[in-house]
Amino acid sequence: MPQFLKVKTAEEVLEILEQIEPLETEVVDLNSACGRVLSANAPAAEPVPHFNRATMDGYAVRAGDTFGASEALPAFLEIAGEVSMGETAAMSVGRGQAVAVPTGGMLPAGADAVVMVEYTSNLDEKTIEVTKPVAPGDNVLQIGEDIREGETLFDIGWRLRPQDIGILAALGVTAVSVYRRPRAAIISTGDEIVPAETDRVPPGKIRDINSFTLSSQIREAGGVVGMREVVVDRLDLLVSACLEALENHDVLLLSGGSSVGVRDYTLDILEHIPNANLLVHGIAVRPGKPTILARVGRKLFWGLPGQPVSAMMIFRAFVIPSLSFLQGQRKTGDAAGAAVRATLNRRLPSVQGRTDYIPVIVSSEEGAFLATPIFGKSSMIGILARADGYVIIPERVEGLEEGTEVVVNLFSQ
């Protein structure tokens, strides 16, 4: 049996991950910046809008000229011109005057409000009557009212969403400074592992699963998959594959076979890697206890369990945060990450001092969500196909009663 000298709690591991420094920065075109993390904050170089804009079709006026106007006693204004869409309004609105403007059009100098077209009628070609008063600012978006000049909309560490890209475009920003994406290598090992392409797998062997799930997960987490190999369970071959991988990748994921020997191998391999610094040797979680994390210079070396279910859950719980920190992500919305609250429809036993990740099916019943735990041997990969997400039973909790409201962390779809 492998010895876990000092198994760490999930919380302790997450604290270690928080120390991870982001990778270098690079400048990318705005068109490929969605999903990337800002490495410099971007104060608005100009106000938005940069001219007073009408927010309704109507007439630009001096609000004071409409005070007291009503259907019974309309205000009469002289039509002093018309602003077209996209045009710089050259005229100005004097006392008693009105200029027609379209929604989004520029307010001429002198005007401080827009009367909606619905509350006007043409008396003749030169005169309108206004039947409802406006206050200064009504139906106008003023210079800088949307975004102030110099306002910082996005902080360093913010992952850009589609709308953020749009806002940067509005400000004329067409390239942004972001943190580099982490490059990850995946090595699957284990005497029982054969490549997925293998047509007829002899009894005793199984096809490589982890390099497929892990590469899909890496891409979803914003990383880039580089080297990807199945290596026979032999120390010398594994050491040289790991050294090669560490040369031009930021993260190495070594997924062991499910045999006990491999777990020991990971430590043996680390002994052959110069400057390897063991940070985590075992995590008090289920599944995935035999997880190893080391730093090799600035690079991360993850030793993941060979069990596909375990490897996937450890990836969700710990590898994704490590990749986010490498990408410089610090700030997210409070509710970031797909999760739903659901009612547990079965009792979930657990052990104090261990964090459990329990795959569940989420169903909806009369608008409320129900979480049904999937039981089965932890080595069953079919569980992953049936699960919509998972429930975390924290370390200090001894189990969850039926009927408890739980948070289900959803698998992406």
Next chain:
Amino acid sequence: MPQFLKVKTAEEVLEILEQIEPLETEVVDLNSACGRVLSANAPAAEPVPHFNRATMDGYAVRAGDTFGASEALPAFLEIAGEVSMGETAAMSVGRGQAVAVPTGGMLPAGADAVVMVEYTSNLDEKTIEVTKPVAPGDNVLQIGEDIREGETLFDIGWRLRPQDIGILAALGVTAVSVYRRPRAAIISTGDEIVPAETDRVPPGKIRDINSFTLSSQIREAGGVVGMREVVVDRLDLLVSACLEALENHDVLLLSGGSSVGVRDYTLDILEHIPNANLLVHGIAVRPGKPTILARVGRKLFWGLPGQPVSAMMIFRAFVIPSLSFLQGQRKTGDAAGAAVRATLNRRLPSVQGRTDYIPVIVSSEEGAFLATPIFGKSSMIGILARADGYVIIPERVEGLEEGTEVVVNLFSQ
């Protein structure tokens, strides 16, 4: 003012979208299949596991030989060999015999259970004692117990997740039949629109925002962005740009300027496009009422509002479903889509007969989520930067009281 002859409700529009047939199918390599939608179901061609597997380190035995065993009265078994990881077990386990197996190793013929190594001790080189009985099947994953041969794990219309890719790899499936990704063209128009690269924007003009938000959204929704152009607000130029776009794209998004004229233009354009069939002219939603949807043969023509906030919300509410249907997506988990339940901390007025999309900030307070509506003129794009998601006030509801529990549809992060 534009006339909306028969404005449709959000629900009616979604019903129309449900009629959309998926695009053609194609075969892709398993490595690039994550996020794609299956166009053929994939019954398991073999069982998983395809041999009886030990799920614990220990000894493969005939369970019957251990019945009644205890610490006081252990069962004695003859060691008949050892199975190595990945090896086909050639020996068999006879009555009174035991064969050492590692976790994941193959059970020899004759054995029907595994005694965990913790409950055995070596008496001598040839004999172990067993101190706890096992039942048939204990610590064994039997042939097909994980996935039965012929079992259909994924139906047509299922979007593949990382774990699904892993399961297909386990089954030896290295290429899958999926629906083609929709190719989308974006045309931004409006006399006030200038390209985002424009350095100094004259008063009256604004930079193109929608082609940036829309392309990011299209990619997030699984589509491919093709043509992307800013076209001057002139019928002949718009018609020829639209005709060109429809030639080699499945979807055309024409985002109008915010001027009223453009909305009329979209209908005028449609009159110049052979076989255009108007499906939707106005939706009873806010923002985004002046939305148009037409079919041109099998292609979709979306006329989106020029307002960036409106265009983005309409994309979330209607364009994404249309892209999903083109990709053949039919089935999702019940809780698919990132959403959280939160408590509304302010009253939200609304009008019956109209669906409202209200941007909100989500904050977390003592474990509970709070949704704070963002008010402001609907033309303010800064709202999008501040919002974490949005709340839907359905058609039949006249507003939501403070303290109501609402579902917040999250923007991705």
